Amino acid sequence: MQNSTARIAILGSGNIGVSLAKGLVKAGFYAPADIILTRRNSAALAPLAEAGYGTSADNLAAVREADIVVLAVLPQQLNKVLDGIREGLDADRQLLISVISGVSCQDIRTQTSADVRVVRAMPNTAIGIGQSMTCIASDQDREEDLTLVEKLFDTVGTTVRINEELMTSATALCACGVAFFLRAIRAASQGGTEIGFHAPDALRMAAQTAKGAADLLLQLASHPEQEIDKVTSPKGCTIAGLNEMEHHGFSSALIKGIKLSADKAGRLYKDE
Numbered sequence: 374m375q376n377s378t379a380r381i382a383i384l385g386s387g388n389i390g391v392s393l394a395k396g397l398v399k400a401g402f403y404a405p406a407d408i409i410l411t412r413r414n415s416a417a418l419a420p421l422a423e424a425g426y427g428t429s430a431d432n433l434a435a436v437r438e439a440d441i442v443v444l445a446v447l448p449q450q451l452n453k454v455l456d457g458i459r460e461g462l463d464a465d466r467q468l469l470i471s472v473i474s475g476v477s478c479q480d481i482r483t484q485t486s487a488d489v490r491v492v493r494a495m496p497n498t499a500i501g502i503g504q505s506m507t508c509i510a511s512d513q514d515r516e517e518d519l520t521l522v523e524k525l526f527d528t529v530g531t532t533v534r535i536n537e538e539l540m541t542s543a544t545a546l547c548a549c550g551v552a553f554f555l556r557a558i559r560a561a562s563q564g565g566t567e568i569g570f571h572a573p574d575a576l577r578m579a580a581q582t583a584k585g586a587a588d589l590l591l592q593l594a595s596h597p598e599q600e601i602d603k604v605t606s607p608k609g610c611t612i613a614g615l616n617e618m619e620h621h622g623f624s625s626a627l628i629k630g631i632k633l634s635a636d637k638a639g640r641l642y643k644d645e
């Protein structure tokens with residue numbers, strides 16, 4: 374299943390840019406040669422160049438060769454990148470996809486030109502293994518562009534279309550969310566070690582347990598409390614542990630952390 378029509382340039386090949394590239398290749402959607410990766414220090418991309426990807430430090434040249442341009446630099450690096458590529462953008466031919474938190478489609482047009490086509494996508498790092506939850510939004514009602522972005526990100530996980538105003542919330546829940554759940558798994562494994570398991574075993578057991586819990590919800594379309602009720606035997610050890618966690622603010626900590634992350638995501642570009 375190879376997409377032979379559109380060449381893609383990923384400007385800013387750090388954690389998420391490289392994960393996206395690898396995910397698209399792993400899904401068979403692109404060959405490495407159809408992806409141009411840029412980074413200021415392109416020597417850092419040498420292993421990817423060896424694997425067949427196009428690599429460069431020249432954003433403008435990459436844009437001129439591409440039909441799809443993915444913006445994957447940090448919010449505070451974006452304006453410089455847009456200043457450098459503005460003259461290479463061609464709205465008739467190209468679609469810009471921004472994965473940058475806190476930057477609106479309008480912000481990008483303000484820095485480039487009013488006719489630029491922009492769709493935002495908020496993936497997470499599980500994109501590298503085809504398991505991303507990617508939220509997609511645009512303030513332009515171009516069904517063709519949205520469908521193309523969905524198709525691209527559906528190959529590396531699951532997508533959902535949302536209103537652009539909810540993109541900062543999506544960042545907190547889904548993109549930052551990977552770190553939140555990983556910390557929860559790490560903490561569970563540390564608990565496991567305290568009660569007798571070697572650390573690597575405890576981590577594997579905690580991770581598989583978390584995966585099973587998530588799949589109960591996804592595969593059965595079930596609600597967490599419905600599944601929790603099945604685990605908590607009366608006077609049992611689960612409800613004892615769960616209530617102790619709640620006394621220490623387990624749910625509250627997650628809710629407050631997600632709210633703070635969403636607030637921060639909304640200010641990343643403006644406060645740069």
Ligand SMILES: NC(=O)C1=CN([C@@H]2O[C@H](COP(=O)(O)OP(=O)(O)OC[C@H]3O[C@@H](n4cnc5c(N)ncnc54)[C@H](O)[C@@H]3O)[C@@H](O)[C@H]2O)C=CC1
Nearest residue numbers: 385386387388389412413445446447448450472473474548
């Ligand atoms: N890390 C994550 O899980 C997610 C990140 N994002 C967004 O993706 C963007 C990138 O985040 P990360 O990958 O974590 O950051 P990163 O710092 O790992 O990657 C940014 C890359 O851009 C490169 N870069 C900087 N200036 C450049 C320029 N002028 N030309 C070309 N390359 C340049 C840097 O060398 C670096 O490799 C951010 O805007 C972030 O909000 C979105 C979803 C998830």
Ligand SMILES: O=C(O)[C@@H]1CCC=N1
Nearest residue numbers: 474544545548549641
């Ligand atoms: O921490 C950050 O700002 C980025 C955005 C979402 C995930 N990482």
